[in-house]
Amino acid sequence: MKLLSFVRDGQEALGILTEQGVVDIGRIGSKLDMMDAIAGGKDTLAELKRLIADTDPDTLSEACLEPSALEWGPCVPRPNKIICVGLNYRKHAEETNAPIPEYPILFNKFNNTLTGHLRTIAIPKATSRLDYEAELAVVIGRTAKDVPREEALQHVFGYACVNDLSARDLQMRTNQWLLGKSCDGFCPLGPYLVTADEAGNPNELAIKAIVNGEVRQSSNTSDMVFGVDEIVSYISQHMTLVPGDVILTGTPEGVVLGLPPERQVYLQHGDEVTIEIEKLGALTNRFVKE
Missing domain, CATH: 3.90.850.10 (Fumarylacetoacetase-like, C-terminal domain)
Known part of the structure; x- marks a missing residue:
């Protein structure tokens, strides 16, 4: 899985790269950010995969962004070290x-x-x-x-x-x-x-x-x-x-x-x-x- 951080409305947001584009996880019902995803490990990754798989195709399409349109952030925005x-x-x-x-x-x-x-x-x-x-x-x-x-x-x-x-x-x-x-x-x-x-x-x-x-x-x-x-x-x-x-x-x-x-x-x-x-x-x- 390819995860990324980007800026949405001035706030840090989590995206996942798919064949359709970058899925804005926040637009399909998740409040997770990148640090949450890392800390959650395999269980959180499985949850994100299920969320994408279970989302209505039209809703998923609306949540997809073009990578070229993103304001990218560092993919790990707040490391401890x-x-x-x-x-x-x-x-x-x-x-x-x-x-x-x-x-x-x-x-x-x-x-x-x-x-x-x-x-x-x-x-x-x-x-x-x-x-x-x-x-x-x-x-x-x-x-x-x-x-x-x-x-x-x-x-x-x-x-x-x-x-x-x-x-x-x-x-x-x-x-x-x-x-x-x-x-x-x-x-x-x-x-x-x-x-x-x-x-x-x-x-x-x-x-x-x-x-x-x-x-x-x-x-x-x-x-x-x-x-x-x-x-x-x-x-x-x-x-x-x-x-x-x-x-x-x-x-x-x-x-x-x-x-x-x-x-x-x-x-x-x-x-x-x-x-x-x-x-x-x-x-x-x-x-x-x-």
Whole structure:
């Protein structure tokens, strides 16, 4: 199932992508939002499927919206935590002359970074080196504490595309990366939250970043140093993961930072970036001067 958040009459709303279009769940009798759906897990997904199946066809048609007409929100609008994993692709570590990590490198973003598909993102005046990072986002569906690796994926609700935007000059200003990762709008997430059963094996998904029509990153999650199961298990050994938590799993090679200095052209006013992941859709944003 592909779920999404959008804005209806100024309020957050839940939609489900179907062959007919995006079903506005609120128009067929449900008061659930995205965070409710995540917390409810399989039972809530079954309830939503039944609701769509049992709704009169004419009523369902009236509740369907064209994706192109939506004001998209981040597919997880209010996570408790946004946890990021650095240098988690072998070739990305190599292109930046960094050692392959022995343990997952963890840092975080905050909710101010969240934005949705097709939203315009302002390039902060404080940076001249804004870089894209195509990443797989993992969304927790069941509370996880001290979870063994072989059980970790059972705690995942679903997956999404995310762009871990990074202001490299701010990121490298000190040995703490937070500043360069947490400016407003630096975590576009979506367009959909694809349930784990539909996404399949998260450690074998093609992933791309496309800038102004040019493919800059093209890889597969199989190049991750630590797979999704390892990451979820590792984090859960140190902090409790709760439904709706979002984990960004690292980026493959092809970022601007990894290019020779003479070829480094960072994101500029008017640029358009698309993050595309197999089975998860394509997330697009345009950039403008602040």
